[in-house]
Amino acid sequence: MNGATALLRTAADAGVRVCFANPGTTELPLVVALDDVPEIRPVLGLFEGVCTGAADGFARMAGTPAMALLHLGPGLANGLANLHNARRARTPVLTVVGDHATDHHVHDAPLESDIATLAAPMSSWVGTASRAAEMAVRTAEAITAARQGGPATLIVPADAQWDAAGPMEVPAAPPPAPAAYPVAEAARLLTTGDGPAALLLGGGALTPTALRAAGRIALATGCRLLSETFPARMERGGGLPAPERLPYPLPQARAVLGDLETLVLVGARAPVAFFAYPDQPRTPIADHTTVHTLAGQSQDGAVALEQLAEAVAAGADPRATTGSSPVELPTSGPLSPESIAAVLAALQPEGAIVVDEAVTTGRAYFPLAAAAPPHTYLALTGGSIGQGLPCATGAAVADPDRAVIAFQADGSAMYTLQALWTHAREGLDVTTLLCANRSYRILQGELAHAGLAERGPAAAALTDLSSPTVDWVLLAEGMGVPGRRVTTVEELVPALTEALSTPGPRLLELIL
C-alpha cells in the first residue's frame, strides 16, 4: 500500500464517502488509488470552488466529513472562498492538496507556492504528511479536527503519495469532552426578567429536536425565538416552530433586537453588523441587552435546549402536533421577489433541500417557507458568494432521493457556474431557480445605505450586469442542463411543477 492508498483507506474507515476532485499531476497517485478504495466516490468538478462548496453541502447534509482533492497552491486558492463559507458553517470538510515531491521544493518549479500559508486563514487545522508512513495518522488527525472545528487542510507531497506506506496504525480519536451548559442562569434570565427576552438559535440548535424544545421554552417563558441570519442547516416547515430570522440589514436587525432585556445564544454567535458604516453602530444588539451564551457554536444546542426546557418546567407544545396551513399558490402576475417566493414555498415538495443564495431576491422567501412541508434550508454562511450551485451539488450527492432546489441569484451564480456541469454529469436532481435581476442589486442597496445613491458612470457600470445580459438558459444547456426562461407567474407555476417532478437537473431562468 502506498501513501495515497493509506490516506484514502484511513478516510474511508473514518466515514468519508465522497471526494469532490479537481486534480493535477501532483495528485495522480491519489487519483489512481481511488480505484482501490471503492467506498469513496469520486466526483469531478471543473473548478475548485465547485469541489469545496460541494464538500460543504455534502457534509452539511450527511453529517459525515467530505473530501475535496485540489492541485497545489493555485488549486487550493480557487477553493478557498467556499472553504471560507464552510469554516463559518463549521462543516467537516477534509481538503487534500497535493504538493511537489519533497526534494523538488528547492527548485522552485513554476507551480511552487506556500500552500500551508494559503490554507491557514480558511482552515481550522493545517498539516502536512511529509512521508508516506505519516499519511494515515495525519489523515486521521485532519478528520478529527474537521469534525471538531470545521475545514481541515492536509498537504500531501507527491513522494508521500507514491512511496510505500508501511503498516497503518491510526490512534483512535479522543472522545469529545462532555459539555456542561449554563442552564440555570439561562432559566433565571428567562423567568425573572421584566423586559422582553429571546433565544437566538444557530448551528446545532436548528434541528427538529432543538426547535421543538425551543418552542416549548417560548410557550413556558414568553420569550421570542430568533434564528441567525445565515444558518448552515435548518429544518423547517411541517409545523416546526419557526424562529424569526434576524434580518441582514443592520437597521432592521436593530429593530428586531432593540427592545430585548435578555438575549440567550444557543449555537449562535452574538450578532454583528455584516459591514461597518460611518457613524453607525457595529452590532445590532442594544447596550441595555444582557447576552448569555447557553451553548457555543460547536456544542450540542439541542441537548442544551432540552435541559433548559426542563429547567423552566416547559410543558408540551400543542403547536408541534398540528400541521401548518399550506402556502397559497399565486397563479398570475409579474415575477417579483414576493411572487417567486410564494410560488416556491407553495410548490416545494416534502423533503426538499433548499439552498438559498438568492440574496436580495430571496429575502421574501424565508418567512413564507415556514408554512411549507418539512424541508431543509441551507444558507450562505460566510457571505462569500458563489456558494449556492456547488452546495446544491454536494447536497444532491448526499441525498439522491430528495429534491434539491438551488434558489439562486444571477450575480452570485456566475462565480461558480461550472457546478452546472457536475449537476449534468452526475444526473443530480437539482432544480436551479436562477433569479436574474441583472445587477449587483445588493451593492446598489449598500450604496444607497451609505448615502451614495447618486452614482456616477463608473459606479453605475460596476454594479450593472445588463450589458450584455447573460443568457442563463444557454449557459445551462452549454453544460448539459436543460434550461427554460420564465417571465411571468403563469409560466413559472407549470415550469417549476414540471422541473420538480422530473428527475435530473433543470434550470429555470426567472427574469425579474
Added chain:
Amino acid sequence: MNGATALLRTAADAGVRVCFANPGTTELPLVVALDDVPEIRPVLGLFEGVCTGAADGFARMAGTPAMALLHLGPGLANGLANLHNARRARTPVLTVVGDHATDHHVHDAPLESDIATLAAPMSSWVGTASRAAEMAVRTAEAITAARQGGPATLIVPADAQWDAAGPMEVPAAPPPAPAAYPVAEAARLLTTGDGPAALLLGGGALTPTALRAAGRIALATGCRLLSETFPARMERGGGLPAPERLPYPLPQARAVLGDLETLVLVGARAPVAFFAYPDQPRTPIADHTTVHTLAGQSQDGAVALEQLAEAVAAGADPRATTGSSPVELPTSGPLSPESIAAVLAALQPEGAIVVDEAVTTGRAYFPLAAAAPPHTYLALTGGSIGQGLPCATGAAVADPDRAVIAFQADGSAMYTLQALWTHAREGLDVTTLLCANRSYRILQGELAHAGLAERGPAAAALTDLSSPTVDWVLLAEGMGVPGRRVTTVEELVPALTEALSTPGPRLLELIL
C-alpha cells in the same frame, strides 16, 4: 479628498490607467471615487480571477502597472491563481483589496479573514493603508514594489477609504540601481569552450532588440538560442531570430540541453522539471553543463545582450533584415493540433497578440509561428490554468488596435470562462480559438509518463470531460460573444478569416 480618492489619484499619477474590478461593500468608496479620477478606466469582471488575469495581460502589453480591485479575503482568494501567474511573469499588478473598517475586526463579521496572510504567497509586497492619511504613500510604495518585483497587494480598510485623507505627499520612488552584467565571463564561456553552448532567453531578453543582439551573438560564436518554455511576453515573427523553445516534457527538455557544455541565462531562471517523478531527475540540465547567469529575471536582458554582442565582436545579422517565408495555409483535412497550428500561424495578421493557453493542443503552434508576421506571444507563466481568457481581456484593453487571439484549451478555459462576458461588455477584439479535446489530456499524458496509463474507472472519470460534452458555442453566446463550431480545416479557414477581420469578440469551438 477622502482616502479612496487619494489612492486612485496616486495610482493615476504613477501611470495606472485601468482598474479591473469585482468590488463589494467594503470597496464602495473606491467605486464611487473612480468617477473622480477619469484617467483610470473601470472594467468589470464577473469573477476575480478574470480581474487579476486581465491586469496581468494589460501590464504585460502596456508595460505600466494595472490595478485589480477585489472584495475582502474571499475575493482576493478567487484572484490568487492568476496572481500566481503574474508573480511568475513578474508583471506589475497592483491588487487593491478592501477590508472591514478597522474597528470592525474585533467583531469577526462573517466575511472577516486574514487578508495579509492570504496575499503573501502570491505577492512580491503586501501592505495595509491603516489610515486615510497613509493611503497615498502606501499606494506609491505598492506600485514601486510591483514595478520592481511583480504583484503587490495593498489592503485598504473601509474607514481608510471613507475618511478624509489630508494633503497628498508622495515621496519620489528611488531610481533603480544601475546593473552590472558579468559580460566578460559570458563572452569567455561562449568563445573558448570546446563543446556546444546556448543562450537561454527569458523575461526582458525576448524583445526585438534583445533577440537581434542574441542572433548576432549566435552568428559570431556558434551558440544556440533557446527560450524559456513559458515566456511572459515574447516578440516573434517577421524575421526576428527565433530561439528554440525549451520543451515542457522533461525527457524532451533533457534531449535539448543534454549535450551543452555551457548554458548562459539571460532573463531566464535555470530550467527545472515542471513536476517531479519517481526515479527521474529534477532538472533537465546535465551534470556536465556550466550554467552562467548573465542577467537575472528582473534585469534588463536586452542591455546585457547588447553588451555581450560587443564583447564577442559580433557583426551584423544578415537574417535580421530579410523577411521570413510565409507559413503555408492548409486548406483541407481534419482538425488536429498540427492543422490548427498551421492555419493559425498562416492567418494571424501582423501585430497580432497571441495568448497561448492551448496546453497540449498548442505545442505544434510555437515553432510554426516563427515564420508568421510580427506578433506578440504571451504564455502561461505559472502553470495555473485559467489564465488565457483573462489575459486576452487585459491585452485587448491595453492594445485596442491589435487583434488578440486567445489560443485556448477547453479544460483550462473552464476555470475563468466568465472572461467572455467582459470580452462582450467591452467590445474587445478577441478571437478565441477554443480547442475542445474534451479531456484533461495533459493529465492523461502525465499518467502515462508516470507509468499509470492503465487507468481504472475512477482515474478515467477524473480526466475525462466528455460526459456531458461542453458546448462552448452556447457558453459564448450566453455571455454575449458570437460563437461558431468548426470541425474541419475547410470550415476553420473561412471562419478564422472572418473572425479576424471583424471587430469585436468571436469564439470558434474547434472540435478535435
